[in-house]
Amino acid sequence: MSHRIELQGKTALVTGGARRIGAAVVRALARAEVRVVIHCNTSREAAEALAAEVGGQVVAADLAADAAGAWAQAHAAAGPIDFLINNASLFPEDRIEDFTLGALESNIRLHAWAPLVLGRALAAQGRAGGIINLLDSRVTDFDSTHVPYHISKRVLHDLTRMMALAFAPQVRVNAVAPGLILPPEGKEASYLEALAETNPLHAVGSPEDIADGVIFLLQSAFVTGQTLYVDGGRHMRGQVYG
Numbered sequence: 001m002s003h004r005i006e007l008q009g010k011t012a013l014v015t016g017g018a019r020r021i022g023a024a025v026v027r028a029l030a031r032a033e034v035r036v037v038i039h040c041n042t043s044r045e046a047a048e049a050l051a052a053e054v055g056g057q058v059v060a061a062d063l064a065a066d067a068a069g070a071w072a073q074a075h076a077a078a079g080p081i082d083f084l085i086n087n088a089s090l091f092p093e094d095r096i097e098d099f100t101l102g103a104l105e106s107n108i109r110l111h112a113w114a115p116l117v118l119g120r121a122l123a124a125q126g127r128a129g130g131i132i133n134l135l136d137s138r139v140t141d142f143d144s145t146h147v148p149y150h151i152s153k154r155v156l157h158d159l160t161r162m163m164a165l166a167f168a169p170q171v172r173v174n175a176v177a178p179g180l181i182l183p184p185e186g187k188e189a190s191y192l193e194a195l196a197e198t199n200p201l202h203a204v205g206s207p208e209d210i211a212d213g214v215i216f217l218l219q220s221a222f223v224t225g226q227t228l229y230v231d232g233g234r235h236m237r238g239q240v241y242g
Contacts, residue, residue: 003221006128008033013074013081015039015063015118016088018047020182021134024207025085025214030054032215035083037074039063062090062239063145064109067117073158075121083218086115086156091184096147104148111152118160123167131167134210135161135177137231141238142188155226163224170226176213180204180232199232 012029017038018023023046029036036056040047047058057077061070072082090110094103136143136150139157143150157175164173164212179199183191192204198214217223229235 005219005221007215007218009035010082011035011037011078011080012083012085013037013039013071013078013118014055014087015070016041018050020070021178021207021210022085022087024051024054024211025087026046026050026054028208028211029085030056030213034083035078037078039070039074041088047157063114063118064106067114068121070114071079071118071121073217074084076118076219078127080127081122082127082129084118084131085134085214086118086132086164086177091146091149093145094148095145096239100143101145104151104188105117105150107152108155112159113147113187114154115156116163116217119163119167119173123163123171131163131171131173132214132217133173134177135160135175135227137177137179137229137235138242139177139227153196160227161195161225166192168224172221174217174220174223174225175227176210176217177227177229177235178205179229179234181207181210181230184228196239199234200236201232203232205230205232 014026017026018040026036038047038056039059051058059073122129136153139153139239180192190216196202199227210231213228
């Protein structure tokens with residue numbers, strides 16, 4: 001018996017799907033003949049252009065403020081949703097010496113609370129489905145310059161396993177943890193190239209590598225509660241949390 005999920009004809013919601021890694025995931029899903037709902041917050045123009053390219057639909061919402069409303073919009077636009085890709089993210093610089101409660105709250109709301117709210121909504125449909133949470137390969141280590149971000153991704157890492165148990169057997173929940181894929185906003189490609197030797201493969205990945213990981217996990221019917229590190233092996237170098 002095959003344990004491969006057929007993606008054709010299914011519907012996926014990709015949060016933060018207008019640009020960067022999210023856009024690569026949207027395109028990969030469209031190539032697999034998945035109907036895609038592209039969520040955006042401020043990147044409406046990019047989302048509309050991508051939707052026109054792949055034949056998708058757009059939902060604009062502030063997930064941190066109203067994830068339930070975003071789900072309602074997506075469901076109204078596309079009907080039942082089979083796959084949820086929690087990709088929307090922010091990446092502010094904050095150190096442990098001076099980060100604020102407000103910074104922690106905004107990161108938790110977007111990176112942990114919104115994925116949980118959306119995941120609950122998908123599971124409440126009472127049908128088979130799949131959830132992929134986008135993490136960060138440094139969840140095993142310590143990112144000293146983005147502490148609220150790091151904490152919130154650690155929360156999402158644990159929520160991935162909790163949701164996998166709570167939403168089984170109908171819904172599979174996994175995560176993809178990217179490494180050196182794209183430079184932060186405002187940085188050049190050389191920023192990543194200079195860091196290539198920090199992973200065992202001495203290489204930089206691409207958004208398509210992440211999209212491939214997402215497709216693999218969506219198709220894998222007998223995999224849940226797992227984190228797939230797409231990082232050139234970087235996560236093996238730092239094990240702060242044991």
